[in-house]
Amino acid sequence: MQRLIPVLNSDHVPLHLISVINTLLTAAKEISHRLHQGSLAGTLGSTLDANIQGEVQKKLDVVSNQLIKNMLLETQLVHAVASEEEDEVVMGNPDAKYLVAYDPLDGSSNIDINGSVGTIFSILEKPDHPAEGTELFLQTGDEQIAAGYILYGPSTLLVMTTGNGVRVFTLDHTVGEFLLTVDTVTIPQETQEFAINMSNQRHWTTPMQKYIDDLLRGTEGPRAKNFNMRWNAAMVSDVHRVLTRSGIFTYPADLRNPDKPCKLRLMYEANPMSFLMEQAGGRATTGYERIMSIQPEHIHQRVSVIMGSRKEVDTCLTYFKKYPCNRPDAK
Numbered sequence: 001m002q003r004l005i006p007v008l009n010s011d012h013v014p015l016h017l018i019s020v021i022n023t024l025l026t027a028a029k030e031i032s033h034r035l036h037q038g039s040l041a042g043t044l045g046s047t048l049d050a051n052i053q054g055e056v057q058k059k060l061d062v063v064s065n066q067l068i069k070n071m072l073l074e075t076q077l078v079h080a081v082a083s084e085e086e087d088e089v090v091m092g093n094p095d096a097k098y099l100v101a102y103d104p105l106d107g108s109s110n111i112d113i114n115g116s117v118g119t120i121f122s123i124l125e126k127p128d129h130p131a132e133g134t135e136l137f138l139q140t141g142d143e144q145i146a147a148g149y150i151l152y153g154p155s156t157l158l159v160m161t162t163g164n165g166v167r168v169f170t171l172d173h174t175v176g177e178f179l180l181t182v183d184t185v186t187i188p189q190e191t192q193e194f195a196i197n198m199s200n201q202r203h204w205t206t207p208m209q210k211y212i213d214d215l216l217r218g219t220e221g222p223r224a225k226n227f228n229m230r231w232n233a234a235m236v237s238d239v240h241r242v243l244t245r246s247g248i249f250t251y252p253a254d255l256r257n258p259d260k261p262c263k264l265r266l267m268y269e270a271n272p273m274s275f276l277m278e279q280a281g282g283r284a285t286t287g288y289e290r291i292m293s294i295q296p297e298h299i300h301q302r303v304s305v306i307m308g309s310r311k312e313v314d315t316c317l318t319y320f321k322k323y324p325c326n327r328p329d330a331k
Ligand SMILES: O=P(O)(O)OC[C@H]1O[C@](O)(COP(=O)(O)O)[C@@H](O)[C@@H]1O
Pocket: 055, 084, 103, 105, 106, 107, 108, 109, 197, 233, 234, 235, 236, 238, 251, 263
């Protein structure tokens, strides 16, 4: 089985970018180790703090963030990092060109129940125009040069793209290396599986209500087939299932709280996952526009997410055309 670095070399990924990715993976191996140690590592449970988004921070959110941030900045190859767990952009080497946005631990409510969690990353380059701090990162998803996630499940997987398809690498704990296990990930265009947090149903706007209603009506409804539902409450593992065996994953904008109509973050959740989806032949949209075309306004911006099998996402989009409504996420 091929090791990661020769694979990236054969894809002509620049050496410094390979080093940045490899550094992320060194941090991921440490996170994987701590997760596998569970209570023995003394890092389960919550801190007394909340992050910039007012969410409870798990101790492992904080530890993972520190590990990734410190290791990346030590390489001197990174100009700045943006993290879910950092209020502001953290500056690195002024002469370096890479920018890394990341969610150090995604699905962190799963930590205490020994469920799957992940790390999501998105790599950009310093823009050509003069920019500082947050401005550096305000680039569309189309500008990403690499993106992916590490899934800490029964095995630890790296799923990534540098714009040349999607590959899966599996961490071989005996040698401490990620080895290529799937060369080309392709999402089936059609599906009979959806992923949504159904407890939010009453808050959804009309298009999503109607779409999910029709899925639930199965063979007796207009879709004339039965759909299954899965929800792991960790975007990484829900998206991984979709990439592996088809599906549609959505966390739509809703009417629950007008100040926070969306849950998932654009820069370090939606954009990197959209890059993977599109590279694997799927789609990623808000219901109204392609996610990777959105011009970000701030690093912790949230966005409505609908992604997965191409034909299923297209079918979902027909409901947004058919049932026009006020967008809760409109400015
Ligand atoms: O608890 P809910 O509302 O189902 O939300 C689950 C979603 O929230 C997230 O856990 C948010 O990520 P974080 O754990 O990084 O904050 C996603 O991974 C997941 O899809």
